[in-house]
Amino acid sequence: MLVSMAKVHVIGHRSRLDQTLAVLHQLQVLHLIDVSDDATAPLPPLAVDEQHLQRIEDLRYLRARLGSLLALIAHPPTPPGETVEMTAEGLYRLREDLNELTPQVEQLVHRLDDLAHEQDILPRHVASLTKLLPLVPGLAELHGYGTAVLLVESRHAAVLGELNAQLMEKLSGNFEIISDHVDHNTVGAVLVFPRDHSDEVQAMLGREAISRVRLPKQYETMSFREAIAAMKRRLAELPAEIAATRNALDELVSPRANWTAAASYLEKHLDQLSAIRHLGATARTFVVSGWVPATAVHELRDVLATQVGEEVIVESAQIQNGEVPPVLMHNPAPARPFEFLVRLLALPRYGSIDPTLLMALFVPLFFGIMLGDVVYGAILLVLALAANHRLRNRPSALRDLSRVFILSASWAVAWGVVYGEYLGDLGHRALGLEPIWINREEALEPLLLFAIAIGATHITLGLLLGVRQALRTKRRHELVERLSLLLTLAALFTIAAIVADFLPRGLLTPAIAAIVTALVILMVLGGGMGVVMAPLELIGLVGNVLSYLRIAALGVASVYLARVANELGAAAPLGLGVLVATLFHALNLALGAFSPTVQALRLHYVEFFSKFYDEGGEAFRPFGTGAEIQPAAS
Amino acid sequence: MEGGLTEIGIGLKAGLLGIGAGLAVGLAAIGTGYAQGRIGSAGIGALTEKPELLGRVILLVAIPETLVILGFAVAAMVIILLGG
Structure with missing residues (x-):
């Protein structure tokens, strides 16, 4: 359900402004409204001077510099625990510190990167050269000639022949190219050429199939044997050099353990400074305007009175016409993971129906009806429980999804028992397990009727909620439209029941009359386009119900794929x-986890929500949660 | 022809019904696939600009699936009602 919001004005003496903002920032219950957008605000907007704006800009710049420096350091110094309060002098010192240390830190971090790169790349060069050395023992000590080490995939080895022909033409035979297999897939080649022709050779080597082994610059002029020896020496020196650089960085950074705390102070202070632009004030008084969950108004009042004093009061304000409070969803714990699925589409408007509880009920149920296999369900259940356990301390969409799957997989196990499916028909083949209700392989007709019945129920529920929503918002047009659709649905099912001999034929005329009446009402409601749109709307309604056939279709596909697996296995x-x-x-299980989820969501987003869902709410973003402060919608 | 099919246990009527049902689902699936391919590529383009549109993109990609579901409904009717 959506949390009821109250509009409040926090009014106080100007001397208490900073303290009040600090408390509000910490409490995180007030969604700020820009006073210039609030017609009920008792004070005019606070005139922010250039100096204030300049200060915000300065602090933003400082925050960005500190943030980028902290991002450079792999292990920033441990914060002292709490956010420090920084004076103007502290900020000055921080700025000086950053000016002095940033170049040094950057230099050391880049040096560390270079050393790590060297440590990574040198063993590969040593390996390549060691493999190629036996090919050209005569070159091992050669000086004065340019050499290029090439690697070519075996299937492109013909490229070396072409290269040989081109070099013969350009260098008049004054070169040597020697090649051999260095491993199963690669041909290694060493090209020796006069240094004067270096540019021409480089141009020829830029071929797609040729991968040139480029040695680091300092080894380029050495012979192979010298290069290998030098690289091995360098590799032996590297660990000590890396450790020394790391120590130098630690020595530089460790005394600045307050940097992380300073960054968090800057965040908080900037939030508060930015908030000032949205307040109202006179020379002596200030007002903060905002939305608070109705249940938190007392807490806000008490905390401000205790921590700031009686000079600050919280007044309830009148909600003006056209003002829309922000949206905060609050549902029982088992349904809370489904809030993420609602937000995935769009937030509901304030005062409309929050469909989270209904999704928590129907999405897992539909999933279970579609998958309906005890073993598949059990495997998914174990995986979902493991994922949920792993993510238990990390609130995220993935954790929510794992909880959705726990419920869905449980339903899949339950429906598996109903259908008698254990890895498809394996339970029946091996253990003689029988379905409680229907065998999906054989009873297609009841399964289709069952899916349509689910659709009819779900769509009817959606339309009833739409009627309720229209009544609450006093939108007569929508009310009549939804009642007409309900009438059509009832008439259509009456006709179906008459055809199936469940109802007397005498009801046929009233049913047809009801459909015609609904059609005429919809045409009138539609105005000029009503003649075209009304029949389409009725066809769309039938399409919506038939769309639930996917519940049966996916189930049948799943059970047949499982049967194919068993037949092939046997x-x-x-x-x-x-x-x-x-x-x-495994393939069926992967499909069975994905398709029913997407289809269950689609049935909600497209067929169900379109009957009542009123989207377009603005999220509740309380001051202090780091969200950018935005003027409230008016 | 009928004799040949009957030899492997399928009558001509059942065979034709099977082909009809297969066509109903198969052609609808081709149409759905084509539509989903176009919507999907546009949707991925939109997601690179605005990742928060994920829900809407899923919705748009899923909309043409109704075609194949209707194809399935026709196939089921062919088998159940005409197949006897």
């Missing part, structure tokens, strides 16, 4: 059969 020898069946069941 046809092959035991070991191979188990392997093939496992692969097919």
Whole structure:
């Protein structure tokens, strides 16, 4: 459900402004409204001078510099625990510190990067050269000639022949190219050429299939043997050099343990300074205007009275016409993960219906009806429980999703028992397990009727909620439209019942009359386009109900794929059969986790929500949560 | 022809019904795939600009699936009502 919001004005003496903002920042219950957008604000907007704006800019710049420096350091110094309060002098010192230390830190961090790169790349060069050395023992000590080490994929080895022909033409035979397989897939080649022709050779080597081994600059002029020896010496020196650089960086950074705390102070202070631009004030008084969850107004009043004093009061304000409070969803714990699925589409408008609880009920149910297999459901349940356990301390969309899957997989197990499916028909084949209700492989007709019944129920529920929503918002047009659709739906099912001999034929005329009446009402409501749109709307309604056939379709596809896995497994020898069946069941399980989720969501977003959902709410962003302060919608 | 099919246990009527049902689902699936491909590529483009549109993109990609569901409904009707 959506939390009821109250509009409040926090009014106080100007001398208490900073303290009040600090408390509000810490409390995180007030969604700020820009006073210039609030017609009920008792004071005019605070005139912010140039100096204030300049200060915000300065602090933003300082925050950006400090942030980028902290990002450079892999392990920033540990903060002292709490956010420090920084004086003007502290900020000055921080600025000086940054001016002095940033170049040094950058230099050391870049040096560390270079050393790590060297440590990574040199063993590869040593390996390549060591492999190529036996190819050209005569070159091992050669000086004065340019050499290029090339690696070519075996399937492109013909490129070396072409290269040989081109070099023969350009260098008149004054070169040597020697090649051999260095491993199964790679041909290594060493090209020796006069240094004067270096540019021409480089141009020829820029071929797609040729990968040139480029040695670091300091090894380029050495012979192979010298280069290998020098690289090995360098590799031996590197760990000590890295440790020394790291120590130098630590020595530089460790005394600045307050940097992390300073960064968090800057965040908080900037939030408060930016908030000032949205307040109202006179020379002596200030007002902060905002939305608070109705249940938190007392807490806000008490905390301000205790921590700031009686000079600051909280007044409830009148909500003006056209003012829309922000939206905060609050649902029972089991349904809370589904809030993320609602937000995935769009937030509901304040005062409208929050469909989270309904999604928590229907999404897992639809998933279970579609997948409906005890073993698949159990596997997904174990995976979802493991994911949820792993993410238990990290609130995230993934954790919410794992909780959605826990419920969905549980329903899949339950419906698996109903359908008698254990890895498809394996339970029946091996253990003679029978369905409680229907066998999906054989009873297609009841399954289709069941899916349509679910659709009719779900759409009817959506339309009833739409009627309720229209009544609450006093939108007569929508009310009549939804009632007409309900009438059509009832008439259509009456006709279906008459055709199936469940109802007497005498009801046929009233049912048709009801559809015609609904059609005429919809045409009138539609105005000029009503003649075209009303029939389309009725067809769309039937399409919405038929769309629930996907529940049956996906189920049938899943059960047949499982059967194919079992048939193939049974046809092959035991070991191979188990392997093939496992692969097919794994594929079916992957599809079974993905498709029913997407289809269950689609049935909600497209078919169900379109009957009542009023989207477009603004999220509740309390002051102090780091969200950018925005003027409230008016 | 009928004799040949009957030999492997399928009558001509059942075979034709099977082909009809297959066409109903298959052609609808081709149409759905085509539409989803176009919507999907546009949707991915939109997501690179605005990741918060994920829900809407899923919704838009899922909309043409109704076509294949209707194809499935026709196939089921062909088999159930005409197949006897």
